[in-house]
Amino acid sequence: xxxxxxxxxxxxxxxxxxxxxxxxxxxxxxxxxxxxxxxxxxxxxxxxxxxxxxxxxxxxxxxxxxxxxxxxxxxxxxxxxxxxxxxxxxxxxxxxxxxxxxxxxxxxxxxxxxxxxxxxxxxxxxxxxxxxxxxxxxxxxxxxxxxxxxxxxxxxxxxxxxxxxxxxxxxxxxxxxxxxxxxxxxxxxxxxxxxxxxxxxxxxxxxxxxxxxxxxxxxxxxxxxxxxxxxxxxxxxxxxxxxxxxxxxxxxxxxxxxxxxxxxxxxxxxxxxxxxxxxxxxxxxxxxxxxxxxxxxxxxxxxxxxxxxxxxxxxxxxxxxxxxxxxxxxxxxxxxxxxxxxxxxxxxxxxxxxxxxxxxxxxxxxxxxxxxxxxxxxxxxxxxxxxxxxxxxxxxxxxxxxxxxxxxxxxxxxxxxxxxx
Amino acid sequence: xxxxxxxxxxxxxxxxxxxxxxxxxxxxxxxxxxxxxxxxxxxxxxxxxxxxxxxxxxxxxxxxxxxxxxxxxxxxxxxxxxxxxxxxxxxxxxxxxxxxxxxxxxxxxxxxxxxxxxxxxxxxxxxxxxxxxxxxxxxx
Numbered sequence: 001x002x003x004x005x006x007x008x009x010x011x012x013x014x015x016x017x018x019x020x021x022x023x024x025x026x027x028x029x030x031x032x033x034x035x036x037x038x039x040x041x042x043x044x045x046x047x048x049x050x051x052x053x054x055x056x057x058x059x060x061x062x063x064x065x066x067x068x069x070x071x072x073x074x075x076x077x078x079x080x081x082x083x084x085x086x087x088x089x090x091x092x093x094x095x096x097x098x099x100x101x102x103x104x105x106x107x108x109x110x111x112x113x114x115x116x117x118x119x120x121x122x123x124x125x126x127x128x129x130x131x132x133x134x135x136x137x138x139x140x141x142x143x144x145x146x147x148x149x150x151x152x153x154x155x156x157x158x159x160x161x162x163x164x165x166x167x168x169x170x171x172x173x174x175x176x177x178x179x180x181x182x183x184x185x186x187x188x189x190x191x192x193x194x195x196x197x198x199x200x201x202x203x204x205x206x207x208x209x210x211x212x213x214x215x216x217x218x219x220x221x222x223x224x225x226x227x228x229x230x231x232x233x234x235x236x237x238x239x240x241x242x243x244x245x246x247x248x249x250x251x252x253x254x255x256x257x258x259x260x261x262x263x264x265x266x267x268x269x270x271x272x273x274x275x276x277x278x279x280x281x282x283x284x285x286x287x288x289x290x291x292x293x294x295x296x297x298x299x300x301x302x303x304x305x306x307x308x309x310x311x312x313x314x315x316x317x318x319x320x321x322x323x324x325x326x327x328x329x330x331x332x333x334x335x336x337x338x339x340x341x342x343x344x345x346x347x348x349x350x351x352x353x354x355x356x357x358x359x360x361x362x363x364x365x366x367x368x369x370x371x372x373x374x375x376x377x378x379x380x381x382x383x384x385x386x387x388x389x390x391x392x393x394x395x396x397x398x399x400x401x402x403x404x405x406x407x408x409x410x411x412x413x414x415x416x417x418x419x420x421x
Numbered sequence: 422x423x424x425x426x427x428x429x430x431x432x433x434x435x436x437x438x439x440x441x442x443x444x445x446x447x448x449x450x451x452x453x454x455x456x457x458x459x460x461x462x463x464x465x466x467x468x469x470x471x472x473x474x475x476x477x478x479x480x481x482x483x484x485x486x487x488x489x490x491x492x493x494x495x496x497x498x499x500x501x502x503x504x505x506x507x508x509x510x511x512x513x514x515x516x517x518x519x520x521x522x523x524x525x526x527x528x529x530x531x532x533x534x535x536x537x538x539x540x541x542x543x544x545x546x547x548x549x550x551x552x553x554x555x556x557x558x559x560x561x
Contacts, residue, residue, distance in 0.1 A: 152458040279445050282462060283469045284535070287526065356455035361561070362490055364454040365426045372426075396453075 006044050007062045007200035008051060012036055014058035019384035021050035021059060026271045031397065032387035033404065042354045045149070046198040047142045047271050047296045048305035061197035061306055063219040066104070066226070073187035074180065076172045077105040078165060081112040081243070081251040082195040082301045083220055084321050085314030087231070093248070093321055094237035101239065102230035103223075105191070108239060109172035112247030115164035116330035117171075119246055119259040121339040122161060124332075126262065126290055132156045134266070134281065134289035137256055139163045141202035142296035143274055145349065148208075151278050152351035157292075162343050164250065165192050165199065169213035170342065189215040193223055195304030196297060208347035219306045244328040252315045253300035257293035259328075267293040269300050357400065371395045378408055385409040426454075426488040432472050432499075434481025437525060443484050444469040454488065460559060463539040464493055467557050470532045471497040477522050478502065479553065495540070495557040503549035511537065 017035040029043035030050060037050070037058070051059040069075065077100040084093050097108045118139075126135060138144050138159045147154050162170075169190045176188050192214045194200050200219075203212040249255030253269035266289055268277045274294040280286045297303035299311035307314065357364040371392070378391040387406045388394035397403040428450055430443035444465045451461045468484065475482045479501020487494045504510050510517075511533050518528025537543045540557040547553040 150452075153462050279448070280441075283441070283444060283466050285441070285469060285473075351458060353452060353455050355449075355453045357453050358455070361454055361456065365488060365490070368426050368450070368454060 004041060005201070005204050006039070006041055006046055007197040007204065008039065008044065008046055008048065009060055009062050010037055010039065011058045011060060014056045016056055016058075017387075018056070019387070019389075020053045020055065022387065022389045023382075023384055024049050024053040025389065026275060028389050028393055030389070031402075031406075032384075033406070042352070045142050045145050045296075046196075046201040048197050049271060051197065051305040061200060061219060063194065063200055063222060063306075064216050066191065066216075066218045066223055069189065069191070069216055072189040074106045074176055074183050074189070075104065076107045076109055076176060076188065076190045078109055078111050078168045078172060078190055078192045078214065080165070080193055080195050080199075080220065080301060081110070081115065081248045081318070082304060082307055082314065083193055084112075084248060085251060085302055085318040086220070086224060086307060086309045087228070087317070090317065090321060092237070093241040093243075094239060095231055096227070097239045097241060098235055098237040099227045099231040102233070102235060103226045107172070107176060109168050109175065109190075110241065110243050110247065111164045111168045111192070112243035112250060113330055114168035114171060114247075115250040115256070116243055116247040116259075116328045117332075118161055118164050118167055118343075119250075119256070119328070120330065120332045121343060122159060122291075123260055123262075124337065125159065125161060125339055126260065134286075134292045135159050136281075137291070137293045139250070139256060139293075140295050140297075140301075141198040141207070142196075142271065143294045144207065145198075146275070146296075147278065148349040149352055149354060151282055153282055154278065155348055155351075157281075158348065160344050160346055161339055162345055163202075165203075166213055167343055168192075169215075173213070191216045191218055193218055193220050195220045195301050195307050197305065198296065206347075207345075208349045210345050210347035220304070221306045221308055224308050241325075242329055244326045244330075245322045246328045247330070248318055248322050248325070251301050251318055252311075253295045254293065255300065257291055260291055262290050264288070264290040265293065266291075267295075269295040269303070270298045271296045357396075367399050370399045374398060377411070379410040381410065383410065424489065428486040428488075430484040430486075432475045432481045432484055434476055434479065437476060437527075440473050440476045441469050443472050447486050450486075451488075451493075456493075456561070460493070460561065463559055464495065467536045467539045467559070468495055470535045471495065471555060471557075473527060474532045475499050475501070477518050477527055482552075489561075491561050493559045493561065495555075495559075497555045497557075498552070499554075500552040503551055503553055504545065504547045505549055507545055507547065 015036045017032045022030045027043045029040045136157045200217045203214045246259040254267040257265040257267040302314040303311035357367040374395040382390040386394045448465045479499035482499030485496040513534045514530040516528045516530035522528045542558040544556045
């Protein structure tokens with residue numbers, strides 16, 4: 001992989017240089033340079049915190065527009081289960097599925113259907129001998145990327161099963177070809193309806209050497225209004241949902257873990273909480289667990305920044321939708337005793353010491369000493385006015401030669417007052 | 422250039438919630454120095470166990486991490502009750518932690534054994550009623 005293409009972008013016109021995103025970024029990837037937020041692509045993990053926090057809507061997630069794709073003969077929608085939590089008074093997912101067909105998709109393959117298979121395969125995998133426990137879910141791409149970049153020791157704990165959106169893309173294509181043998185590979189396109197920029201980046205860049213099977217990613221917030229219009233027309237559904245409580249439960253935090261029917265699990269959500277949990281697992285001070293589910297967004301995928309509804313309301317709505325569904329609609333046959341190789345992956349991005357100061361330890365030590373000296377001189381109030389998230393980060397920027405013309409405003413003011421006296 | 426780099430931490434004795442913060446901070450610093458992940462992990466574990474020990478048994482203390490080009494030395498210094506029987510304290514599963522501490526999930530009796538396991542050398546200098554100083558070395 002040459003260059004990682006992020007999906008979080010800045011609208012320079014709207015950015016006021018206010019520093020909210022700078023201070024909220026969990027990887028300290030943002031600086032204000034010449035009055036505008038600048039994201040360091042090496043540090044960004046596409047978590048979307050900056051989009052969530054920006055009051056000026058200057059941060060956006062880049063997605064494709066569904067309307068632009070007209071040349072494929074067979075377009076398959078892969079809706080994330082979060083989509084079903086966005087509609088007021090929705091009783092039945094079938095209405096949403098019909099809506100997707102009405103706006104121009106030829107088929108729908110629910111990601112929650114694939115999620116139920118992933119759940120079943122995970123149960124099998126947990127019984128495998130000699131695997132590293134706790135097994136950590138690989139469904140949230142932010143977490144998977146964070147582990148590769150910052151917690152390399154936990155790489156082998158990642159569940160080696162493809163995330164539901166990939167399994168959905170593979171199975172949706174297979175089903176289309178089975179039902180319509182006349183279709184060529186080029187005729188078919190799978191469209192993932194994404195709740196977050198992280199999944200957009202995952203699909204665009206792949207993961208390590210793995211290349212995504214999804215063809216196009218559209219934003220949930222983008223398709224929502226199209227869909228709402230179609231659903232208002234109230235056409236009676238010609239399709240039936242193919243997932244049960246488990247699959248739809250994946251949309252909120254804890255859904256994936258509880259579905260495993262194993263009480264030795266932990267589920268956490270919100271990026272800062274997830275980092276704390278990973279630190280604890282790495283230090284070995286978490287009790288023996290079988291499974292750990294981590295979601296970067298608060299509340300799980302329903303908290304994605306490309307959703308419409310407040311995550312807690314969405315979660316409540318999903319409870320209504322799940323009410324009359326069977327526990328699961330997708331089971332493995334008794335003959336299936338191992339995870340199919342097609343759904344396994346051992347691809348992981350390489351560990352990159354992105355925060356390393358210099359190539360040699362000696363030089364890094366020298367720079368670190370310089371940072372410590374400089375930090376002592378700074379006011380330590382972490383005001384962000386210099387464009388760095390903290391005084392410590394500013395000292396680091398200065399020593400790395402990245403501070404440019406940026407200065408400590410507080411120190412400058414003190415100096416000015418001193419000379420005036 | 423100075424021959425070593427020092428990271429100094431006050432470990433707050435009253436606070437279980439903040440216990441472990443120093444080890445997280447050290448991890449961040451060592452990453453910036455570009456040390457191998459395995460070394461960072463070992464330092465972090467040894468440091469974490471030491472921190473918890475100081476909170477549980479000694480009402481806090483000081484933790485220092487000194488980085489040299491060829492080694493990392495962790496020094497934990499407290500004014501706690503001291504260790505009566507080091508050989509016993511080094512046994513896995515042995516702990517003098519109170520029931521209240523155990524109810525919080527600590528006091529499994531793995532602190533000192535883990536500190537020894539994850540470092541290349543560990544020296545314990547302790548005097549009952551005076552305090553304990555533990556020096557751990559990880560060679561690079």
